[in-house]
Amino acid sequence: MAFVDEDSAKVRFPPPLIVLGLLFLGVGAGRWAGLPMIDVAALRPIGIVIGALGAVIVGICLMGFVKAGNDPEPWKKDTALVTSGIYRFSRNPMYLGMVTVQLGIALFAQSIGALLSVPLAILLIDRFVIAREEPYLLATFGQQYRAYCKRVRRWL
Numbered sequence: 001m002a003f004v005d006e007d008s009a010k011v012r013f014p015p016p017l018i019v020l021g022l023l024f025l026g027v028g029a030g031r032w033a034g035l036p037m038i039d040v041a042a043l044r045p046i047g048i049v050i051g052a053l054g055a056v057i058v059g060i061c062l063m064g065f066v067k068a069g070n071d072p073e074p075w076k077k078d079t080a081l082v083t084s085g086i087y088r089f090s091r092n093p094m095y096l097g098m099v100t101v102q103l104g105i106a107l108f109a110q111s112i113g114a115l116l117s118v119p120l121a122i123l124l125i126d127r128f129v130i131a132r133e134e135p136y137l138l139a140t141f142g143q144q145y146r147a148y149c150k151r152v153r154r155w156l
Contacts, residue, residue, distance in 0.1 A: 054103070
């Protein structure tokens with residue numbers, strides 16, 4: 001990929017596309033497999049609230065990255081280690097926010113297939129995105145990142 005910085009985590013696939021792709025695949029697979037819809041009216045407003053919470057988390061993360069002078073794209077070079085704000089509670093709140101949006105949409109859609117896509121998205125982001133980012137951040141920020149990892153959990 002020409003747009004991947006040589007000095008980066010070299011993430012090959014945008015995490016939002018992982019989440020959205022799996023969400024659409026989950027809905028489609030649920031329909032294809034004939035899975036029943038979850039017919040609970042309360043799920044729709046709960047889904048809206050959860051999805052909105054996830055969107056707020058992503059927005060806060062993006063503002064933190066911009067404030068630090070970082071590009072939020074994981075295939076770009078990081079210039080600062082962001083450890084303040086929401087990053088005091090999770091090392092990956094942007095990904096947490098994305099899957100929270102995914103969960104909210106799945107609940108709103110009342111789709112079992114979409115709900116099943118959420119843990120798969122978490123697994124793929126963990127294995128194919130975070131697994132590339134962590135060694136890069138350790139190599140880039142050294143002891144500062146190691147100390148941060150000891151203080152803050154990966155997801156929650």
